[in-house]
Amino acid sequence: MLTHNTLAGKHALVCGASQGIGRACAIELAKAGARVTVLARTAQTLEKTLESLAKYGSGHKAVVCDLSDMRQLSSILPTTCTDVDILVCNSGGPAPGPLASAESQALDAAFTQHVLSNVALVQACAPHMKKQNYGRIINIISTSVKIPIPNLGVSNIVRGATASAAKTFAGELGPFGITVNNILPGFTKTQRLEQIIQNTQSKTGGERDAVEDSFTKDVPARRFAEPEETAYACVFLASPFASYINGINLPVDGGRTGCL
Numbered sequence: 698m699l700t701h702n703t704l705a706g707k708h709a710l711v712c713g714a715s716q717g718i719g720r721a722c723a724i725e726l727a728k729a730g731a732r733v734t735v736l737a738r739t740a741q742t743l744e745k746t747l748e749s750l751a752k753y754g755s756g757h758k759a760v761v762c763d764l765s766d767m768r769q770l771s772s773i774l775p776t777t778c779t780d781v782d783i784l785v786c787n788s789g790g791p792a793p794g795p796l797a798s799a800e801s802q803a804l805d806a807a808f809t810q811h812v813l814s815n816v817a818l819v820q821a822c823a824p825h826m827k828k829q830n831y832g833r834i835i836n837i838i839s840t841s842v843k844i845p846i847p848n849l850g851v852s853n854i855v856r857g858a859t860a861s862a863a864k865t866f867a868g869e870l871g872p873f874g875i876t877v878n879n880i881l882p883g884f885t886k887t888q889r890l891e892q893i894i895q896n897t898q899s900k901t902g903g904e905r906d907a908v909e910d911s912f913t914k915d916v917p918a919r920r921f922a923e924p925e926e927t928a929y930a931c932v933f934l935a936s937p938f939a940s941y942i943n944g945i946n947l948p949v950d951g952g953r954t955g956c957l
């Protein structure tokens with residue numbers, strides 16, 4: 698059973714933790730007993746996450762880093778990743794738009810932020826995890842790895858690449874007690890979803906309720922997720938109870954994805 702000390706003694710690094718799903722993951726991991734390092738681009742917003750974490754255990758800290766800048770990332774890896782047992786790879790999704798008109802610069806930037814940073818983080822955290830014979834790597838990506846999402850052309854590509862990297866790492870690191878899994882969120886109440894709703898409203902001129910209904914009509918749960926509902930899946934995958942789950946894509950989407 699997961700309890701408040703299931704993850705006691707474990708150190709979690711949660712990327713993109715200043716808001717949304719990443720922030721919820723950081724808080725739920727701390728509630729389960731982990732010491733948490735939160736990473737994002739802005740010290741001020743990370744401070745707010747740290748204030749929330751302070752209610753649950755001690756030793757939490759913040760690291761400022763832009764995951765789209767490999768030089769910045771390389772500079773923090775040696776000090777940040779020495780004793781990470783649980784790595785949550787997460788950041789903001791690429792801008793919407795069709796792939797047919799995507800600029801190569803946007804593709805390049807998204808590949809760096811989502812794929813190259815992911816590989817660098819895993820490579821930096823793996824040596825300690827191997828020594829401990831315990832490691833949990835969890836990528837927060839998207840259901841687009843199963844069914845590409847229209848108008849998220851750039852995102853669809855990098856999510857697929859991240860999922861493939863996870864499956865590859867799962868095979869390479871599995872013999873050392875390390876699991877690598879992907880969480881695929883559905884519509885989750887965060888600022889990103891808020892922006893998508895507002896963009897849709899301004900394009901269609903529709904009422905907010907109508908826009909929300911148009912999103913939830915294909916979700917068997919008929920509602921959006923709370924960020925915590927995704928974070929609970931993250932805590933489970935991070936725990937010893939998920940020791941034989943490796944290399945999977947786990948949708949947390951209220952049943953929306955129309956395939957297995």
Ligand code: NAD
Binds near residue numbers: 712763881
């Ligand atoms: P969000 O935009 O609310 O939060 C993203 C977090 O990542 C923030 O803390 C932000 O500061 C941080 N971040 C952004 N760019 C960064 C960078 N370059 N370097 C470091 N940190 C950076 O997003 P969210 O809704 O919490 O979603 C998290 C992930 O899940 C995203 O990849 C998103 O595309 C994906 N997702 C979200 C939904 C949804 O409905 N919310 C659905 C499917 C997939």
